Ligand code: SF4
Ligand code: SF4
């Protein structure tokens with residue numbers, strides 16, 4: 001049997017997903033037995049032209065990580081889609097927009113002002129911003145256009161599967177790769193994970209009654225090691241997040257922040273968590289409720305930490 | 320902007336507020352035709368997702384109406400609502416949507432007049448605010464593109 005052809009690409013991402021693909025450890029040998037990597041800019045010296053010159057559908061599987069935030073990301077998403085039989089949105093950025101997607105609370109102009117003027121380490125008295133074209137003595141230079149709105153991969157091209165996680169856990173990555181290697185791919189559109197239910201389902205912490213009078217940020221308390229973190233007032237996102245990571249963060253005494261995305265059937269992860277969180281507040285007095293809510297300094301950022309571009313509204317409105 | 324007729328979605332609980340709306344109607348009280356009533360069993364059924372959805376498909380404002388505290392048919396459904404809506408308002412503001420576009424009020428089955436008054440006042444509030452900013456950003460209304468298998 002001829003070997004599978006695999007491509008890996010990164011768009012707007014941090015590089016963590018690249019490392020996560022390597023985190024399958026010795027299983028990578030098994031992958032190498034059955035597959036050839038035909039494109040992987042981070043690891044091997046490929047040029048865009050190499051992939052552009054391939055026949056359509058000549059790549060078996062593309063693991064695409066990163067969100068779509070500029071022209072280059074978009075171009076490569078379209079190119080790789082055309083060249084690949086199976087397109088996998090690998091990791092939270094490609095799947096839901098993730099941390100780069102938080103830029104959707106702003107727009108291009110505000111992002112540029114922050115990055116190129118306001119940041120304390122920046123000196124830019126002439127207020128020079130990146131231009132898509134600039135003339136220099138040697139000729140004209142071009143850089144990709146930076147978009148107002150970060151998009152997910154599936155908002156850009158047709159996607160076959162989604163692998164959740166920021167970054168995906170080793171077992172989740174392998175679940176996807178195994179399906180590819182064995183040719184046992186699930187129905188199109190599947191979010192590949194060991195669980196369709198919530199992280200809480202995999203969490204071994206003891207749960208009693210969820211009634212909270214005060215919320216804390218992780219640096220404010222040292223939580224008890226065995227009791228549910230949410231019951232201790234930490235914003236643990238476990239009940240509105242898809243499992244599959246084996247409750248990794250609660251195991252390390254840290255609240256889940258929601259990186260595996262919504263549980264099966266939920267469109268908007270943020271309002272799902274909001275609903276659950278409001279239910280456990282231990283007060284029926286509107287003023288006290290307001291005071292308790294003041295413990296949550298950045299509700300939208302907390303609820304949509306990983307999923308703003310993939311949420312119902314996709315972005316904030318900037319006046 | 321004088322011609323702006325807001326579109327308002329009002330979620331009314333079956334046991335109190337919907338009956339209150341009914342009473343306003345049978346008593347022939349006047350209130351603006353800006354509202355579209357959606358009957359739900361309890362205000363506690365109104366997920367913040369419904370509110371966002373209403374705004375995203377063109378509502379300029381959303382009213383959530385339930386039984387007075389202590390009177391909920393399901394005992395504490397409206398207490399959940401009482402905590403959710405303020406949290407939703409905080410999040411909405413961060414998303415660039417004026418929090419006044421969402422309002423929670425208690426209307427009992429006997430308060431037809433109060434129902435009409437709430438609708439009147441809310442319509443005025445929304446008229447002052449103008450059309451929802453989301454109406455102008457229509458491209459954002461598509462649902463998530465990944466199917467859930
Ligand atoms: S809320 Fe967090 S700590 Fe509590 S059970 Fe769920 S995942 Fe575990
Ligand atoms: S516990 Fe939550 S944040 Fe941590 S890895 Fe799992 S899904 Fe991600």
Ligand code: FES
Nearest residue numbers: 332361385386391
């Ligand atoms: S039944 Fe009216 S608020 Fe619950």
